[in-house]
Each structure stands twice: as C-alpha cells, then as structure tokens.
Amino acid sequence: MVNNQNQHLDEVFHALADPTRRGMLSQLAGRERTVSDLAGPYDISLAAASKHIKVLERAGLLHRNVKGRQHICRLNPKSLSKAYEWLRFYERFWNEKLDALEALLNEEDKKTKKK
Amino acid sequence: MVNNQNQHLDEVFHALADPTRRGMLSQLAGRERTVSDLAGPYDISLAAASKHIKVLERAGLLHRNVKGRQHICRLNPKSLSKAYEWLRFYERFWNEKLDALEALLNEEDKKTKKK
DNA sequence: ATTATATTCAACCAAATGGTTAACAATCAG
C-alpha cells in the first residue's frame, strides 16, 4: 500500500521531470489533443512522442480515448494530487521556517531597539 | 531564462522522483542531519548516499554546512516553490474540472427531478 | 604519531532513459 503510493509518486515525479512531457501537459490544459498534436511543437519523431505519452499515461496524468485512428488524449490532473500533497507539506514547512525567521528577526529588532 | 527555469524544474522533479531522496528530505523536515544520519535508514553505501545528497543539493533542495569532518545538511524548501507553483496550476485546473462536473451533475439532477 | 570516523572521489557495472529508424496495424478517403 505505502509502496504503491511511493511507486506512484516515483512515476508522477519522473514524468514531470522532462520538459517535453511538461509541455505536453501544458498543451492539454483545457482541451483534448491527439498524439500528433502533442508531438507537433517538438523536433522529435512520432515514436518518441508516443513513448512520452505512454510515460504520462502510466503515471496516470493523461487519459487516452482511441477514436478511429486517432488517440485523443486528455489531462487527468486528479493524479497530480498525491504529488501536490507531498510538495505542499514541504512548502508549508518552508513557510513556517520563514515565519520563525521573521519572528527571530523581530526579536533581534526589539533587542536592538531596547539598547 | 525560461530555459534555466525549465532546467531547475527538471532537476527538482528528478530529485523528487526517487524514494530514497524523498525519504531523506522527510528526515530533514524540522532538523539538520549529517550525511551518515541521512544514509542510516537505507541499505546503501555511504558513497551512494553521498550521490543522492548531491542530487538534492544541485536541485537546491538541500544546503550543506561542512563542520569539521561532518557535513550538516538542512532542507531548503524555498527551492520547492517553482515545482509547487507548477503543480498548483494543474491542481487548480483539476478543481475547476470537478466544479464543472459537479455543476453538470446538478443540472442532470434538476432535469431528473423535473420529470 | 597513530588510529578511528566522516565523507568524497574514481572506476566500474547493470539497468533505465530518450532518441532514432524501419516495419507493422488500423482506419479513412478516393
């Protein structure tokens, strides 16, 4: 169970670690796109694009609907939530740290003013 | 500029795509830890841990303070913000989608009730 | 001065990654 979640996080973060794949996701925000559409902006073969899309699909970031000879892809942002939650924890931690730093600086400031 | 940002996102997401490295970050939430500390829970050599830490460091997720023979590591969650922002965009998109779905279902429900 | 501790570095290895080209499969259009 925990392993499956970790596995999923691995896949999602790995999928996001490539600029081509992130670009494809950007293209998908809002509308559906075919494999050719997604490959379009990049100087890579259709085969390469196909692989990228498969990575996104296995990570659950993208759903595919085969319609005739076209594969219609759409974003499945739901699968991002685990990664988002994970990051949010550290983001929160960062904010807390900043708050602590601010508090510390205020303390210092008070002392300085007392002098 | 954009390329540098992309490069940074690549590094951050790649760093996060490994369970050992995510575990190390978890260990670092709150307190500082030495390289040995970070390696401790895992069945890997110190050399391997050293490499993981370097990946986290290059991604800007971790800062190192060499104190004598120990390397004291601390989390630098600030560097997560770019990745967090990126994910938040899609998370928001997801929520919008869910809202749209909910609205649609409500519509359907109204129709059903009208019958 | 010697020894133990903490860590990195270099060389190596197997597996995964991102790309290619060429062949195949399926669907659509004339």
Add this chain to the structure above:
DNA sequence: CTGATTGTTAACCATTTGGTTGAATATAAT
C-alpha cells in the same frame, strides 16, 4: 482496392542513473 494518415512496436544506440568497491582526504580522538 489502393493509398494516405495516425499510431504503435521492435531493434538499436548513446547517455544517465543508481548502485558497488577501493582508495583518498580531512578531521577527531587516544
């Protein structure tokens, strides 16, 4: 039926990754 279009699959290749072991470096302790 014949092509043209849309994608996937297979085989291959160079590079990166995550791991190892062994040697090197630097500091601390005795």
